[in-house]
Amino acid sequence: MSHANARLTVHGRAELVRRVIEQGRPVAHVVAELNISRATGYKWLARWRAEGPAGLIDRPSRAHRLPGRTSPELEARVLVLRAERKLGPARIGPLVGLAPSTVHAVLTRHGMHRLAWLDRPTGELIRRYERARPGELVHVDVKKLGAIRDGGGWRVHGRGSAEQLASRAELNAGRRVGYDFVHCAIDDHTRLAYAEIHRDETAATCAGFLRSAAAFFATLGINRIERVMTDNAMAYRKSHAWRQALLDLGAEPRFTRSYRPQTNGKAERFNRTLADEWAYIRPFTSSADRAATLPGWLHTYNHHRNHTALGGQPPITRTTVNNAAGHYS
Incomplete structure (x- = not known):
C-alpha cells in the first residue's frame, strides 16, 4: 500500500508509463500533468524498463543494512x-x-x-472476555472497608490528633469500630453496577443482596440474570440461602479459579474504582456520612461516567433503555 502522502499509486505509475512509452510524449509534460517531479517520473520509468510491470509495485522502506541493530x-x-x-x-x-x-x-x-x-505467578496471558448480552453473566464480590467512627478519623482530624490517639487507645483495649461490607454486582456486558453496604457478609446477607441486585437490573431492562460469578467463599459455595436465591432467579453459579482473582476481574476492577472515586475521595465524618453518598455515586457511575472499555460511553448506553445517557438527571 502506498504511504499517505504518495502522489502516485500503482495505477498512476502505469499511466505515467503509458503516456511516455506508448504515446511517445515528453516526460516533462507528463509529470506536470500528474503533479509529480521529474526525478520521480524518471525513477518509475527506470524501474519499469528494468523490471516491467513488477517494477511499479511498492517496495518496503526497510533499510538493506541495519548495522546498529541489537545483536x-x-x-x-x-x-x-x-x-x-x-x-x-x-x-x-x-x-x-x-x-x-x-x-x-x-x-x-x-x-x-x-x-x-500477564498473570505474574504463572506468566500466562490473562484471558479477557466480554459476554454478548446484558444479564448473561453478573459478577458479585464484597469490598471490605474500615468503618468510620462518629466525628471522623485521622483523615478528618489529621495524624497525631486527639481523635487518632483515642482511636488507638480503644484498639489497644480490644474495642474496634469494625467494618463496612460493600456488596457489589456488575453486569459483564453493560458494566452496570449495583452496591449495598451491610454489616456482614453472611450467606443470608449475600442472598438478600443478590435479589436486590436482580431487582435493580430489572429496572434498567435486564430482566433475567443467567449466570452469577463469585469467589469461593463459604457464603457462595456451601450456602443453602445462596443456592435458593440463584434458583429463584433462574441463574446458574460460576466460581473463580483458586488463587486467580483475575477470573472475576471486572468485579475486582470495580472495587478499585469504588475505593478511588467514592470510599476515599474525601474525608467522611462517619460511616453513615459515607454511606449516604453511595447512591449518588452509583448513579454517576452508571449514567454519566465514561468507561474506557465501552468506547468512552457510560454503562447505561449498552442497555435496552431508550433514553440517552445525557437525559438522566
Whole structure:
C-alpha cells in the first residue's frame, strides 16, 4: 500500500508509463500533468524498463543494512529477563546496557505481551472476555472497608490528633469500630453496577443482596440474570440461602479459579474504582456520612461516567433503555 502522502499509486505509475512509452510524449509534460517531479517520473520509468510491470509495485522502506541493530545475543538476554523475572523495559535496560526504548522494541518484535496482561505467578496471558448480552453473566464480590467512627478519623482530624490517639487507645483495649461490607454486582456486558453496604457478609446477607441486585437490573431492562460469578467463599459455595436465591432467579453459579482473582476481574476492577472515586475521595465524618453518598455515586457511575472499555460511553448506553445517557438527571 502506498504511504499517505504518495502522489502516485500503482495505477498512476502505469499511466505515467503509458503516456511516455506508448504515446511517445515528453516526460516533462507528463509529470506536470500528474503533479509529480521529474526525478520521480524518471525513477518509475527506470524501474519499469528494468523490471516491467513488477517494477511499479511498492517496495518496503526497510533499510538493506541495519548495522546498529541489537545483536541476537542481547535480544536473547532481554527475553530471558522478561520471561523469568517479569521485568519491564525500564528495569531490563540497565541490566543489559540498552535504552528502555530499545528493550521495548525488542519485546514488541518478539511478540512479548505487556506485563499488565500477564498473570505474574504463572506468566500466562490473562484471558479477557466480554459476554454478548446484558444479564448473561453478573459478577458479585464484597469490598471490605474500615468503618468510620462518629466525628471522623485521622483523615478528618489529621495524624497525631486527639481523635487518632483515642482511636488507638480503644484498639489497644480490644474495642474496634469494625467494618463496612460493600456488596457489589456488575453486569459483564453493560458494566452496570449495583452496591449495598451491610454489616456482614453472611450467606443470608449475600442472598438478600443478590435479589436486590436482580431487582435493580430489572429496572434498567435486564430482566433475567443467567449466570452469577463469585469467589469461593463459604457464603457462595456451601450456602443453602445462596443456592435458593440463584434458583429463584433462574441463574446458574460460576466460581473463580483458586488463587486467580483475575477470573472475576471486572468485579475486582470495580472495587478499585469504588475505593478511588467514592470510599476515599474525601474525608467522611462517619460511616453513615459515607454511606449516604453511595447512591449518588452509583448513579454517576452508571449514567454519566465514561468507561474506557465501552468506547468512552457510560454503562447505561449498552442497555435496552431508550433514553440517552445525557437525559438522566
